[in-house]
Structure formats: structure tokens, C-alpha cells
Amino acid sequence: MTGNLYGVSLGPGDPDLMTRRAWSLLQSDAYWTYPVKKKNGTSYALQIALQTGLTEPENSTALIFPMTHDKEKLAKYWLHAAQTVIEKLQQGHNVIFLVEGDASTFSTFQHLAKTVKALDETVIVETIPGVTSFNAAAARAEMPLADTDDTVAIIPAGYGLEMIDSLLNDFDTLILLKVKPILDDIIELLQNKNLLSNSCFIEKAGSPEERIVHDIASLHGEKVNYLSLIMIANNHHRQRGEIIRGCRKKTTTS
Amino acid sequence: MTGNLYGVSLGPGDPDLMTRRAWSLLQSDAYWTYPVKKKNGTSYALQIALQTGLTEPENSTALIFPMTHDKEKLAKYWLHAAQTVIEKLQQGHNVIFLVEGDASTFSTFQHLAKTVKALDETVIVETIPGVTSFNAAAARAEMPLADTDDTVAIIPAGYGLEMIDSLLNDFDTLILLKVKPILDDIIELLQNKNLLSNSCFIEKAGSPEERIVHDIASLHGEKVNYLSLIMIANNHHRQRGEIIRGCRKKTTTS
Numbered sequence: 001m002t003g004n005l006y007g008v009s010l011g012p013g014d015p016d017l018m019t020r021r022a023w024s025l026l027q028s029d030a031y032w033t034y035p036v037k038k039k040n041g042t043s044y045a046l047q048i049a050l051q052t053g054l055t056e057p058e059n060s061t062a063l064i065f066p067m068t069h070d071k072e073k074l075a076k077y078w079l080h081a082a083q084t085v086i087e088k089l090q091q092g093h094n095v096i097f098l099v100e101g102d103a104s105t106f107s108t109f110q111h112l113a114k115t116v117k118a119l120d121e122t123v124i125v126e127t128i129p130g131v132t133s134f135n136a137a138a139a140r141a142e143m144p145l146a147d148t149d150d151t152v153a154i155i156p157a158g159y160g161l162e163m164i165d166s167l168l169n170d171f172d173t174l175i176l177l178k179v180k181p182i183l184d185d186i187i188e189l190l191q192n193k194n195l196l197s198n199s200c201f202i203e204k205a206g207s208p209e210e211r212i213v214h215d216i217a218s219l220h221g222e223k224v225n226y227l228s229l230i231m232i233a234n235n236h237h238r239q240r241g242e243i244i245r246g247c248r249k250k251t252t253t254s
Numbered sequence: 255m256t257g258n259l260y261g262v263s264l265g266p267g268d269p270d271l272m273t274r275r276a277w278s279l280l281q282s283d284a285y286w287t288y289p290v291k292k293k294n295g296t297s298y299a300l301q302i303a304l305q306t307g308l309t310e311p312e313n314s315t316a317l318i319f320p321m322t323h324d325k326e327k328l329a330k331y332w333l334h335a336a337q338t339v340i341e342k343l344q345q346g347h348n349v350i351f352l353v354e355g356d357a358s359t360f361s362t363f364q365h366l367a368k369t370v371k372a373l374d375e376t377v378i379v380e381t382i383p384g385v386t387s388f389n390a391a392a393a394r395a396e397m398p399l400a401d402t403d404d405t406v407a408i409i410p411a412g413y414g415l416e417m418i419d420s421l422l423n424d425f426d427t428l429i430l431l432k433v434k435p436i437l438d439d440i441i442e443l444l445q446n447k448n449l450l451s452n453s454c455f456i457e458k459a460g461s462p463e464e465r466i467v468h469d470i471a472s473l474h475g476e477k478v479n480y481l482s483l484i485m486i487a488n489n490h491h492r493q494r495g496e497i498i499r500g501c502r503k504k505t506t507t508s
Binding site: 007009011012014015016017018019020021023024069102103104105106110113125127128129130131132135136138139140142143144145146147148149150151152153154155156157158159160163167170171181182206241242243244245 | 261263265266268269270271272273274275277278323356357358359360364367379381382383384385386389390392393394396397398399400401402403404405406407408409410411412413414417421424425435436460495496497498499
């Protein structure tokens with residue numbers, strides 16, 4: 001009997017923010033795997049799991065997913081990781097892959113699962129969804145991610161000021177991820193648009209090292225952590241049109 | 255001693271998708287409150303809590319949040335709900351307010367919390383984040399909500415086809431909520447843009463009544479459930495620009 005592969009989302013960092021399902025899979029006899037960026041590197045996902053008080057099983061395995069945009073190099077590592085997982089599955093073990101945040105949201109699990117399926121399409125893969133860093137950020141900052149009929153955009157801030165500025169016409173809430181490289185520019189934009197009081201900076205949301213800064217102008221010139229985001233909510237520049245309600249409107253198309 | 259108010263996110267419907275923190279608060283001696291749309295109405299959030307096997311505490315209270323856009327009427331109900339909560343808090347009880355999905359995302363909890371704080375600013379409010387329906391949808395449909403450097407937009411579909419079409423230039427992933435009123439039009443748009451195979455329809459994601467339809471063209475003409483969404487991922491119409499990486503770029507502004 002081949003085992004199943006589970007992508008186990010562990011939430012943003014606080015072990016109490018993992019789901020009951022994730023907790024139950026951690027306590028099962030499944031084989032643990034988790035991502036590291038390099039050989040003998042640390043794994044944030046593993047750290048979250050261990051913060052529950054559980055001990056890492058002796059035969060667990062780190063899988064290497066390097067920080068690179070070289071697709072050929074990545075594919076080689078995905079293949080190696082998938083082969084490691086398949087070997088365990090074929091020995092009859094269920095395999096869990098630990099994921100920080102949510103396994104569908106900016107996670108390597110998608111690539112691992114796809115490569116495993118490409119090697120053996122009979123493998124059953126299940127993704128256990130989890131709490132994302134931006135949901136945790138909204139809760140901790142006491143800001144709505146979305147109110148009635150609101151629109152929400154989540155983008156890496158690196159696409160630049162022009163795009164951010166343009167999205168402020170269409171979205172009530174903007175989540176800007178990885179703000180570090182252009183933090184000062186973002187602060188100036190929000191100042192010019194009179195949006196500073198609608199904004200909040202959150203570093204490592206939902207983790208023990210969490211930092212929340214409501215007065216984001218105070219961060220001007222500071223070198224912040226890579227895992228930081230800015231949330232803009234109740235954006236008054238959003239041009240809200242009419243919304244279609246109720247039953248489907250009649251159309252003449254077939 | 256005044257109690258604390260907790261917004262307890264219970265996730266999309268499967269009781270195993272609530273967090274360990276939510277589960278622990280449900281089992282505490284806190285006073286339960288939950289939203290209903292009308293007097294003696296059913297509460298989806300309560301149903302999720304009871305699916306764990308817990309029994310509803312005898313002295314729990316339904317709070318009425320009617321389905322209306324009449325702001326004056328809503329404010330009256332929010333005030334009444336907040337007064338009910340504050341009475342319990344002042345008796346020294348902690349109060350939990352049960353929320354389906356995530357308490358920061360299209361939830362009445364934000365309004366309840368704000369009104370409670372307006373009546374008594376000393377009340378401590380804590381929001382426990384949860385798994386959203388769209389995170390559950392991505393996991394169940396086995397589609398990425400976001401891959402590396404992806405952009406994501408979440409909008410009520412009712413803003414119309416023109417907005418949806420325009421967002422396809424900027425976003426890798428689109429989540430269209432409440433698609434019922436314009437489902438046929440959306441299907442036709444996605445057909446015209448050659449995006450049907452990148453799309454998935456999900457009704458009541460993560461609940462026991464969940465329905466996932468990958469062949470969304472087959473839904474043409476069907477009257478679907480109100481709690482349904484369409485997810486479009488890996489959108490090939492997205493015009494992706496350069497992304498700013500690494501350290502902050504030098505600016506001449508102070």
C-alpha cells in the first residue's frame with residue numbers, strides 16, 4: 001500500500017494557530033518532511049511544529065528548496081525532493097510536508113506535489129489549508145482584511161510604486177508583501193495620498209517575534225525584516241461602482 | 255473584573271479546520287455568542303462549533319445581524335448586540351463570538367468589536383484568525399492561491415465583467431466571490447479569454463456540502479448556491495513587470 005502525501009499548513013508562527021487537522025497529522029505516525037533553504041539550514045515550519053512541545057521524529061527529513069529563480073536548478077531540487085518523498089510513500093508511510101502559513105499561498109508545497117504527481121500519478125495528495133500571515137496581520141492590527149463588498153489585493157511590493165498607486169483606485173484593502181526594498185517610497189506615497197492612518201506595518205505576523213507599527217512614518221530610513229508587510233485598509237481613494245445583486249440578470253446569449 | 259471579548263474564527267466549515275486556539279476557547283468557560291440573520295434563525299458558525307461534538311452551553315446567546323444595507327437599521331442591531339455582550343463582560347465573563355471563516359474577512363465581528371469599544375474603551379478585544387473559504391477552496395481545488403511573485407485579487411463578482419476583465423491584466427490569481435448573479439456572463443468571459451481550464455467553481459468550500467466543479471462551462475444556465483466562488487489561477491493574461499529585489503534602492507528624498 002502506497003502512503004498519502006499531506007501538505008500540512010501550520011499557520012503564521014504561533015503553534016496555537018495551526019488547525020486541529022494539522023495538529024492531528026503531526027501526532028500521527030506519518031513521516032515528517034520540511035523545507036530548508038540549504039543543507040543543514042533551519043526550517044521555520046519545523047520550528048512551529050516543535051513549539052507545540054512535540055519532538056522531531058528521528059527519521060524525519062529536510063528537503064532542500066534553494067532561494068533561486070534559476071528554473072533549471074529549482075527543477076533539479078524539486079525532483080530530488082519528490083524522489084525522497086516517493087521512496088517513503090512506496091514503503092507504505094504517509095508523508096507530511098510541513099508548511100508555514102498556508103500551503104497554497106507562496107509555498108513550495110505546490111511544486112513538490114506537482115513533481116510527485118508527475119513521477120507517480122497514483123499518489124493521493126491532500127492539502128490542509130492554514131491561516132495566512134496576512135489574515136494573522138489583520139487580526140493583530142485590528143484592521144479589517146475585508147468589510148462588506150470590499151475588494152482586496154495582495155501583491156509583492158517589489159512591482160513598484162506605480163502599480164501600488166494604480167491599485168488604490170480599485171481596492172479597499174491592499175496587502176503589500178516584502179516591503180523592505182522600497183519601504184521609504186511606500187511611506188512617501190501613503191503620506192501623499194493621506195493614507196498613513198489607514199496603514200499598518202507588520203513584521204513576522206503571528207509569530208513570537210511579531211512587531212506591529214501603526215505609525216509607519218516612524219519607520220522611514222529603517223532597515224526592516226524581510227518577512228514584513230504593509231496593510232492598507234478602508235482606502236478612501238477606492239472608486240466603488242454599483243454592485244449586481246440578487247438573481248442572475250437575463251442575458252440574450254445562449 | 256471585566257471579561258475579554260474574543261472573535262473566534264472557526265474556519266470554512268470542517269470543524270477540523272478550526273485552529274487549536276479556537277478549539278481551546280470553545281472548551282473554556284467563556285460565554286458563547288454567535289450571529290443569526292433573524293430571530294430564531296440558524297447560525298452557520300454555531301453549526302461548525304457543534305460539529306466538534308461539543309454541546310451548546312445553556313446560557314449562550316444568538317445576536318441578530320440582519321441582511322440589510324440600511325446603515326441606520328444595522329447600527330441599531332450592532333448597538334443591541336454590543337450591549338448584550340458588555341452586560342456579560344461586566345459580570346466578569348469572557349465572551350466568545352463565533353465566526354465562520356476568518357473574523358477579519360467579510361465578518362460582522364469587526365462591527366461588533368468596534369461598537370463594544372465605542373461603548374467601553376477599556377474592554378480588551380482579541381481576534382483569533384482563521385482559515386478563509388478561499389484558502390480552503392485553493393487547497394481543495396489543488397490550485398495555487400499564489401506562486402512565487404504572484405499577485406492575488408479577491409472581489410465580489412457583482413462589480414461586473416468590465417472590472418473582472420480589467421483585473422486579468424494585473425493579477426495572476428482572481429477570486430470572484432458570490433458569482434451567482436452573473437455566473438453565465440463570467441463563464442462566457444473566461445471562455446473568450448481562453449481561461450476555462452485555469453478556472454474552478456467551488457460551492458461551500460471546506461464544508462460537508464462542498465461542491466467542486468473544474469468544468470465550469472457545464473454550469474451555464476444553472477442556479478447555483480449563494481456561497482459559491484470562482485477561482486482563476488495561473489492567468490496567462492497577466493502582464494508581469496520587473497520586480498524590485500534585494501536591498502532598498504537609494505532615494506534622494508529625506
